[in-house]
Amino acid sequence: MMTENSTILSVNDLRISFRTVNGVVQAVRGVSFDLKRGETVAIVGESGSGKSVTMKALMGILPPNAVIEEGSILYNDMDLTKADEKVMHEIRGKRIGLIFQDPLSALNPIMRVGKQITEVLRKRGLSSAEAKERAIELIRAVGIPDPERSYSAYPFQFSGGMRQRVVIAIALAGDPEILICDEPTTALDVTVQAKILDLINQIKEERGLSVIFITHDLGVVANMADRVNVMYAGRIVEAGTAEEIFFEPVHPYTWALLESMPDLQTSGRLQAIPGAPPNMIAPPPGDAFAPRSSYALKIDYEQEPPMFALSDTHIAATWLLHPKAPKLEMPASLKERIARMRKEAEKYV
């Protein structure tokens, strides 16, 4: 942990909707979180929970039919939701870098890898010789073998993991202070995933980056994040430090996510979360997860749960935390699993 604990990016009550032919899709419905200097914040959720839309809003690359209804994104006392294209252009790449989900489609297939990196460097005013030198340095830094040769190779000549390293090198070329990783390992083989995660951790340490890590896979988050935000249906339903989310989860959705994670000890089938995420044109009233939850109370269908604070860092939006709610424990199988995770974790401390 770094001693400097200032907030570098702050998202406050962000609401984003899409105008579509079928109606207004409320993709993000009041998301707030802070990113502190030097830490990694994870945003976890299923497809369609609004995590990628939040990311696009941070970068100012929302599609034209998206509207930021409310809220602010404060970066250095500047509200990015109100920044014009000119300002965002200064921020993209230079202040905030982005790593994409699919390295295959994120790279221009017919441009040499080196050129795709130097393009950014040239924009920052380096001469072409300097840019080339710097690009080769970056290629080496992200662990691609034979940097000089890789510099003049094309994306299709690389494997998926190597391509993702190229994407990371491009993101680093602008020398940003915030790195947003949008499911950076989803499209990769499991063996490669770990290497990419290590690389992200390593460059984060070396360069003192602050990282926003977006994923649907809690397992990936475990080794990465300082703090975790669990998102469901456009809202953050539980947020806390990694320990709090993994060892003391309180929201039924977080429970379900943890239970659906593969684990060496699980016997039998994995527990899938029943049902599908709600239609965000007409999101259900109350707790959006209630229809899929086996712990739903009557009030969950009627009224939206407020945020209950469990500690300074741990908050959750579920009626189960209300003083009048029945005292409910997490399922026994999950309890065992958490106990095992604790043991695992202690081994490495």
Added chain:
Amino acid sequence: MFKYILGRIGAMLLTLFLVMTLSFWIIRLMPMSIFENPEVSPEIQKKLEDRMHLHEPMAVQYFYFIEGIAVRGDFGTSVKIRPGLDVFEILSTRIPATVVLNAFSLILSIPLGILFGSWAALKRNKWADNIISFWIVICISVPSFVFASLLQYFLTFVWPLFPTLYNAQASNFGAQLYSMILPIIALSLNPIASIARYLRGELIETLSSDFMLLARTKGLTQGEATMKHAFRNSLVPIANTIIPMITGIMGGSLVIEKMFAVNGMGGLLIDSILAGDHFLTVALLIFYSAISLFTILVVDISYGIIDPRIRVGGRA
């Protein structure tokens, strides 16, 4: 890259040989005698037949035919259209007009097609796109000879701005070209529209691709990203449409040349088929195939230049 081109040329020569063989057999097996002229005395006919090996079996004639082309560049002698003249000579007097007409049409079509296509894609669903897309549909669905008649009626009769027919005897090349403007326009409308249509579709798709998003997130402006990343990627599939476009221009040219009295190859091909001037027909067919194959070769090579995946030949 060198190996790639060499491979392409090899394949092209093989195809050309097959085309030669096929056109020889198909045309020569047609039920029409090469000599039907009663004015030619039997002795002379006999002599000519001997000279052209016409008394030999077809298989033997075929080898004489191939040998003539491969060794001496001799395509035979015309017997009906211009009796006694070397086929190759007839061709060489007719080629320039057709080549000029087709080449100008091509030179006009590609940049204009690219211009309109990218304009429509960048202004997608705005009025500029709607107007361009409307004209694309018109120009693709209406055949070129209809446009030719309309152009002739309006621009030479109602408002006499251009000469009605091609003037091969014009004093200088400029005047000659001036009389060729209408046929060039008539031939170009369809190819312009088809390039524009393809490019519009491709560019719209490329503009919404992930690497365009990455280009923007790494700090390029929308304009820079479009020029540097989207444009070249959309040209890859466009290169493919150039092939049918060129054969389309040549096919359209057959009719357009007749309408504007351009003394090119188009009229010659139709006349020679109708007259049964087999040597000339075969030579013309070979010429048309050679042009098509050549354009395919050019497109294949430019493909390799645009798209490294083809040039380097790695796994895709």
